[in-house]
Amino acid sequence: MNPLAGCLLVSALLFSVGLAGALTRRSAILVLAGIELMLNAANLNFIAFWRYGTHIHSAADPMTGLIFVIFSIAVAAAEAAVGLALILAIYRHARTSDVSEMTELQG
Amino acid sequence: MSWIVRYLWLIPVLPIVAAGISALLQRERRRLSATLAIGSMGVSLVLALMAFAEALSEPARQVVNFPWMQFGTEWVRLGWLLDPLAAVMLVMVSFVGLLIFIYSLGYMAHDDNFTRFFCFLSLFAGAMLGVVIANSLLLLFMCWEVVGLTSYLLIGFWFQRPAAAAAAKKAFITTRVGDLGLLLGMVWLYGQTGTLLFYDHGAGCLEQSALAGMAHAAAAGMAVSTAIGLLIFCGAVGKSGQVPLHVWLPDAMEGPTPVSALIHAATMVAAGVYLVARVYPLMSAQALEVVAWVGAITAFFAACIAVAQNDIKRILAYSTVSQLGYMMLGLGVGGVAVGMFHLITHAFFKALLFLGAGSVIHGCTEEQDIRNMGGLRRYMPVTFATYAAGMLALCGFPLFAGFWSKDAILHAAHGWGLSRGPFYLGAVGALLTAFYMTRQVCYVFFGERRVTEATVAPASVAQHVPHGEELEPIVSARPGEVCAVEDPHESPAVMTGPLVILAVFAVLLGFVGTPAWPWFQSFLAGQSAHLDWAGFGEPGLLSLMVTSSLIVFAGLGLGWWLYGRKPIEHATDLDALERMQPGIFHALANRLYVDEFYNATVIALARFAAAFSAWLDRWIWGGAVWLVSAVVTGLGWLDAGVDRVVVNGGFDAGCRDLARGGRLFSRLQSGRVQNYLRVIGGALVVLAVLLLWGRRG
Numbered sequence: 195m196n197p198l199a200g201c202l203l204v205s206a207l208l209f210s211v212g213l214a215g216a217l218t219r220r221s222a223i224l225v226l227a228g229i230e231l232m233l234n235a236a237n238l239n240f241i242a243f244w245r246y247g248t249h250i251h252s253a254a255d256p257m258t259g260l261i262f263v264i265f266s267i268a269v270a271a272a273e274a275a276v277g278l279a280l281i282l283a284i285y286r287h288a289r290t291s292d293v294s295e296m297t298e299l300q301g
Numbered sequence: 302m303s304w305i306v307r308y309l310w311l312i313p314v315l316p317i318v319a320a321g322i323s324a325l326l327q328r329e330r331r332r333l334s335a336t337l338a339i340g341s342m343g344v345s346l347v348l349a350l351m352a353f354a355e356a357l358s359e360p361a362r363q364v365v366n367f368p369w370m371q372f373g374t375e376w377v378r379l380g381w382l383l384d385p386l387a388a389v390m391l392v393m394v395s396f397v398g399l400l401i402f403i404y405s406l407g408y409m410a411h412d413d414n415f416t417r418f419f420c421f422l423s424l425f426a427g428a429m430l431g432v433v434i435a436n437s438l439l440l441l442f443m444c445w446e447v448v449g450l451t452s453y454l455l456i457g458f459w460f461q462r463p464a465a466a467a468a469a470k471k472a473f474i475t476t477r478v479g480d481l482g483l484l485l486g487m488v489w490l491y492g493q494t495g496t497l498l499f500y501d502h503g504a505g506c507l508e509q510s511a512l513a514g515m516a517h518a519a520a521a522g523m524a525v526s527t528a529i530g531l532l533i534f535c536g537a538v539g540k541s542g543q544v545p546l547h548v549w550l551p552d553a554m555e556g557p558t559p560v561s562a563l564i565h566a567a568t569m570v571a572a573g574v575y576l577v578a579r580v581y582p583l584m585s586a587q588a589l590e591v592v593a594w595v596g597a598i599t600a601f602f603a604a605c606i607a608v609a610q611n612d613i614k615r616i617l618a619y620s621t622v623s624q625l626g627y628m629m630l631g632l633g634v635g636g637v638a639v640g641m642f643h644l645i646t647h648a649f650f651k652a653l654l655f656l657g658a659g660s661v662i663h664g665c666t667e668e669q670d671i672r673n674m675g676g677l678r679r680y681m682p683v684t685f686a687t688y689a690a691g692m693l694a695l696c697g698f699p700l701f702a703g704f705w706s707k708d709a710i711l712h713a714a715h716g717w718g719l720s721r722g723p724f725y726l727g728a729v730g731a732l733l734t735a736f737y738m739t740r741q742v743c744y745v746f747f748g749e750r751r752v753t754e755a756t757v758a759p760a761s762v763a764q765h766v767p768h769g770e771e772l773e774p775i776v777s778a779r780p781g782e783v784c785a786v787e788d789p790h791e792s793p794a795v796m797t798g799p800l801v802i803l804a805v806f807a808v809l810l811g812f813v814g815t816p817a818w819p820w821f822q823s824f825l826a827g828q829s830a831h832l833d834w835a836g837f838g839e840p841g842l843l844s845l846m847v848t849s850s851l852i853v854f855a856g857l858g859l860g861w862w863l864y865g866r867k868p869i870e871h872a873t874d875l876d877a878l879e880r881m882q883p884g885i886f887h888a889l890a891n892r893l894y895v896d897e898f899y900n901a902t903v904i905a906l907a908r909f910a911a912a913f914s915a916w917l918d919r920w921i922w923g924g925a926v927w928l929v930s931a932v933v934t935g936l937g938w939l940d941a942g943v944d945r946v947v948v949n950g951g952f953d954a955g956c957r958d959l960a961r962g963g964r965l966f967s968r969l970q971s972g973r974v975q976n977y978l979r980v981i982g983g984a985l986v987v988l989a990v991l992l993l994w995g996r997r998g
Contacts, residue, residue, distance in 0.1 A: 217979055225975070297972035 201242035209235035222281045222291045226274065233270045237263045305351045306363045306383050309434055312348045312391060313444070315341040317427035323420035331415045335406055338419040342399045342426060349391040349430075356388035360827035364436050364500050378498055382436035385825045386641065390433040390575055393645050397567045397652050398426045400799035404656050405559040407795035408663060412557075418458060422563070425451035429568050433575065438487050438497040438506070438533075441576070445483075445540070448572060449476050452564050456556040465555035475549040479539015483576075486532030490583075493525055499579065507582045515583075523587060530588035533580055534595075541573025541625045544599045548896055550622050554614040558659030561614055566621050566651035571644050574628040578637045590719060593633025597714070597723035597730075599626030602893075604733035608740070609878065609889035612669050613658045616741050620695065621651055623730060627710050630723055635713025638822035642814045643706035645821075649810055650694035650702060653803035657688035660792040660800065661745060671744040672872040678746040680789040683797045685746050687804040692742050694807040696735040696857065699850045705811035707731060712845050728852060735856025740864045748868025750789075816842060 212231030219225050244259020285291050319341035323334045366380030402422060409418050428451060431444035450473075457469030491497055494511040496504060503510060515526040523531075537543070542550035553565050564570070577584065577592060584592065600623050607619035624647050632640035662669055664681055678685040694701040697708070711731070714724040791797070814821035816836035823830035837843055863877040879886040888894065 213982055217975055217982060293974050296974070299970070299972040 196246070198242055198246035201238060201246065205235045205238040205242065208232075208238065220292045220294055222284070222293050222296075223278075225293055226277045226281065229277075230270065230274060233266070233273075237266050237270075240266065302363060302365075303355055303359075305348070305355045307365060308348075309352060309365070309381050309383055312345045312352070312395070313427045313430035313434065315345050315348075315427070316423040316430065320420050320422075320424035320427060323416060323423060326416055326420075328414070328416050334416040334419045335402075338423040339399065339402045339406075341423060342395060342402050345426075345430065346392075346395040346399050349388075349395040352383055353388045353392050356383055356385050357824070360385055360824070362500055364498075364502075366436065366498055366501060375495075377439065378437065378496070378501075379440045380436035380498055380501075381434040381440075382500060383434070385827060386575075386578060386637065387433050389641065389645060389821075389825070391430065393648050394426070394429050394433060394568050397648055397803075398422075398429075398563060400802060401559050401563040401567070401652060401656065402426075404562075404659070404796050404799040405557075407793045408559050408659055409557060414458070418455075418557070421451050421454050421458070422560075425455065425564060425569070429572065432572050436499050436505075438490065438499065438580075441579070442483065442487060445536070445572065445576075446480070448569050449473065449480070449540070452476075452553070452569055455560040455564060456553045458556055458560065462555065464552075468549075468552035468555040472549040472553045475546050476539040479536045479546055482532045482535020482539075483537075486529045486535070489525075489532065490529050493529070507580065512582060524585055526583050527585040527588045530580065530584045531591060533583070534577060534588065534592060537573030537576045537629075538595065539573070540576070541570050541629070542599075542622045543573070543595050543626060543629060544602055545895075547599065547603060547622045548899060551615050551618040551892070554612070554618050558614065558655060558662060561618070562652045562655030562659065565618065566655045567648040570621060570625055571628075571648060574625065574632065574640055574644050577629070577632050578641055581632070581637050589633045591633075592629050593714075593717070593723050596626045596629025596631070596633055597726040599623065600630060600730040601626070601726040601733075604730040604737065606889055606892050607737045608733060609876075609886050610737075611671055611890070613661060613671050613674075613741065613745065614655070614669060616671070616737060617651070617654055617658055620654075620734065620737070623734065624651065624695070627707060627727065627730070630714060630727055631706075631710035634717040634723060635710060638814075638825045639709045639713050641825060642821050643703075643710055646694070646702040646706040646807075646810050649803055650691045650807035653687060653691035653800060653807050654695060656796070656800055656803065657684050657691060660684040660796055661688075661789075663792050663796070664789040666789075670872075671741060672869070672874075673751060674745045674789075675748045675868065676746070676750040677789055681791045683791060684800065687797075687800040688746070689742065690804040691807050692738045694811075696738050697731055697849060697853050698857075699846075699853070700811070702807050702809070702811035704850075704853075705815055708846055708849055709814065709816075711849055712842055715841065715845055728849070731849060732852050732856045732859075735853045736860045739857050739860025743860065743864035743868060747865055749870065751870065751872045 209232050212228045212233075212235060215228030215231060216225050217228075219228060240259050240263045244263075247259075281291060284296065288296065290296075316338070319337040323337055326334055362382060362384040364380055364382040366378050368376045369379045370377050402419075405418065405422065409415055412418060425448060428444045428447035432441055432448060435441035435444060453469050453473040456472050457466050460466045460469070487497065490506055493515050494506040496506050496511070498505045499507045501508070505511065512526060515529070516524055518524055539546045550565060550570065554561050556564075603619045603622035603626060607616050607623065610616045610619060624643070628640045628643050628647070630640075631643050660681065661674065661677060661684060664677070664684070665674060668674065690701070694703040697704045711724065711727055714727050715721075717723065812818070816839065817834050818830060818832045819836065820830040869876075876886060891897070
């Protein structure tokens with residue numbers, strides 16, 4: 195097993211754990227946490243492919259994958275902030291953070 | 302050209318403007334309306350006198366033409382003219398009109414619609430003056446029709462009476478029959494000459510070049526100008542009440558008496574005679590022969606009927622018809638001057654007679670039946686004296702106006718080369734004229750006052766009564782005996798004044814046209830007259846004068862012998878003639894059944910045609926229209942059915958299915974976020990499996 199396969203395996207595990215959390219938890223905050231796990235699995239993939247990828251790093255930008263991940267983490271942070279703000283707003287409105295009770299948008 | 306010719310149009314326009322203003326006034330503005338009418342008429346009279354003076358100093362014809370409107374490439378031109386003929390008529394119409402306006406002040410004083418009356422009178426006078434000065438057959442025709450319209454309005458002035466409404470309609474429709482001929486003649490004339498101007502410096506339709514172009518034969522051996530002349534004469538027959546279109550004129554007496562005097566004695570009915578005189582150059586010898594015969598027959602025929610009438614105005618109406626016949630006879634056999642002279646003298650004495658009759662009617666509280674009068678000379682001396690003057694003038698009593706003018710006509714008829722028939726008809730007519738006028742005067746003014754049951758017949762009380770204030774107290778006291786308690790009274794000065802003035806003219810006017818001093822005839826011909834006693838020396842003239850005087854004396858004597866010697870004592874007594882010849886008298890009293898004849902023929906035909914047209918309209922055309930509408934309705938009904946069942950049903954079903962699909966799919970939208978995520982996750986797994994599967998395959 196090469197390092198890349200190991201990384202991808204960890205990343206896949208991490209994604210599965212995140213997905214399971216996002217699907218099964220009732221609390222909106224925990225669903226958000228699951229989504230963060232899935233995002234970080236993707237980030238791990240970025241790093242792994244950057245470090246062990248088969249393609250040759252170009253001399254012009256040796257840092258592409260790294261920069262991507264940093265951006266991604268920044269976006270994830272912003273997303274988490276927005277998500278938590280939304281959850282707070284919903285909680286204030288509906289007095290609950292149980293996602294299974296938030297069905298007002300059904301068709 | 303002097304200013305009076307340029308401003309001649311003011312003469313007709315002033316009364317018309319007065320009528321227009323009167324029409325806008327409120328009903329209570331009686332004084333203003335009358336002032337406007339009489340004032341405008343007075344100014345017109347002054348202008349007419351100026352025009353007359355101008356025509357005296359400059360006898361040549363003066364015309365003013367102007368373009369009116371364009372249709373196609375042609376300009377329709379109108380214009381007015383001043384010549385001795387027009388000048389004489391202008392003065393006559395405006396003078397007699399003014400007197401009658403003043404008289405109306407008294408006669409209509411108590412009528413509710415005084416304002417409307419003066420509005421119509423002014424409009425009539427303006428239109429009549431327009432007829433007189435028109436230099437275009439088209440302009441003349443327009444004024445002619447306005448005259449006809451106002452005649453209709455004035456005859457039907459008391460339209461509350463069914464008889465007046467019917468008489469108005471009858472007058473209007475009967476004259477339309479004649480006007481159809483006039484219109485056709487006018488169109489034909491335009492087609493032949495391309496102009497309707499009478500005189501246009503050599504290019505008018507009455508001038509030599511145009512007349513020469515119409516000399517060729519048209520149909521049945523008549524020259525075109527003869528045919529056109531006869532068609533125009535049709536209009537004159539209708540308007541002037543000649544046989545066979547005379548039936549409307551006696552019925553027109555339903556209008557107020559001043560109207561009868563103005564329209565149906567002095568001016569409007571003379572318009573027909575004037576028209577023939579105006580288009581005289583168009584009249585060939587053949588056409589004039591027809592004119593002469595129609596005139597002679599009318600003169601005789603109407604005089605016969607007048608003998609047996611009992612309504613004071615109806616006698617005068619038939620007398621008017623008869624005298625108009627004389628005028629036509631004069632035009633036919635003697636020329637313009639002969640006919641026009643009688644027109645002018647007749648206008649004065651017939652207006653006088655009508656106004657006198659109005660005074661009698663006014664004084665007797667709306668009584669019109671001469672059998673219920675009698676002895677009025679003691680109650681109404683002024684009316685009696687003036688009426689007698691008018692009656693003698695009408696009879697042709699020597700030296701009165703009618704004598705000279707009627708004698709000129711008889712003399713011309715006597716000398717007519719074609720036939721003596723018109724002369725004999727005219728002479729017998731003169732005898733009858735003297736006879737029936739004597740009869741009327743004896744009935745009305747002589748004898749004792751007759752008051753019987755007939756006097757108080759409810760009809761005379763129920764009639765429309767314009768002067769209620771004299772009548773009302775009596776009616777409320779003893780409704781059955783109106784005339785019995787109230788003696789006849791003389792009319793006020795505003796009514797007797799015009800009578801006296803007209804009487805002076807009725808006596809003296811004839812002296813402007815005696816054979817010794819034929820000023821009138823020379824004036825119309827544009828020459829100067831001089832006194833020449835040799836005028837009486839013309840062969841046959843003096844003997845004819847003596848003969849006609851004898852005829853008049855015979856008529857007067859016969860009338861006196863039958864009616865004056867021993868006046869009837871009761872209104873129900875039989876007429877002297879009726880005792881002797883009841884058959885003839887009844888036939889005459891029923892106007893020789895001309896109305897009945899028309900009822901049985903023309904009117905029955907018209908009624909049948911109307912009924913047939915109505916039937917055609919209702920069943921054939923109406924049926925066709927109904928069929929079309931039914932087809933359309935059916936198609937519409939079918940279309941609605943298709944719409945409802947097929948189109949609406951189809952769309953409804955489609956909409957229902959769409960809604961159901963929407964409901965189905967909306968279930969996917971559960972609102973549970975985790976469900977969505979679950980689907981995404983499942984889809985991801987399926988996708989991954991598929992990809993892997995595909996890679997391996």
